[in-house]
Amino acid sequence: MKQERQKEEKKVNGVAPEEDVLSIQKSIALRACELYLQRGGVDGYAEDDWLQAEREILKEVQH
Numbered sequence: 001m002k003q004e005r006q007k008e009e010k011k012v013n014g015v016a017p018e019e020d021v022l023s024i025q026k027s028i029a030l031r032a033c034e035l036y037l038q039r040g041g042v043d044g045y046a047e048d049d050w051l052q053a054e055r056e057i058l059k060e061v062q063h
Contacts, residue, residue, distance in 0.1 A: 024057060024061060027057045028050065028053045028054050029053075030053075031052075
C-alpha cells in the first residue's frame with residue numbers, strides 16, 4: 001500500500017517517469033536555479049536558464 005502511494009506521488013501527468021529521467025530533471029532544475037542565483041536573482045530568464053542547464057546536464061550524462 002505504501003509503495004503504491006509513493007509511485008502515485010512520483011507520477012507526472014499520470015505517468016511515472018523512469019528513475020534516471022527523474023534524476024536528470026532534478027539535476028537540470030538545480031542547475032537552472034544556480035544560474036538564476038549567479039545572475040543575482042534577476043527574473044525574466046527562466047527559459048534561458050532551463051535550456052542552458054539542460055544542455056550542460058545532458059552533455060555530462062552523455063559522456
